[in-house]
Amino acid sequence: MPTVLVTPAQAADRVRLSRSTLAKLRCRGGGPPYVKLGARVMYIAHELDEWIGGQRVFRSTAEYDGPTEPARQGAVRNKITT
Numbered sequence: 001m002p003t004v005l006v007t008p009a010q011a012a013d014r015v016r017l018s019r020s021t022l023a024k025l026r027c028r029g030g031g032p033p034y035v036k037l038g039a040r041v042m043y044i045a046h047e048l049d050e051w052i053g054g055q056r057v058f059r060s061t062a063e064y065d066g067p068t069e070p071a072r073q074g075a076v077r078n079k080i081t082t
Contacts, residue, residue: 004045005035011043015052 012019015032025031026041032051034043 005042006045006048008041008043011048014045014048 006014008019008022011032011034012022015022017025022031026034032043033047034041036042
């Protein structure tokens, strides 16, 4: 079986994520495996399918424990000062 390579745009469509989310996952880790061909990023099609299959499945939101990585330090939203 030949190795089928897909672009980040095709990979995003395949895993139902945005291209920017895939890019962030490449930087932070935790995303699907990818290969670099020179400056070009490519994904192996069957690796994307395996990555999806390895994701945890939830039956309800009560099962969700939250993100596995801690929140960024110093990130403050809607800070009110008086």
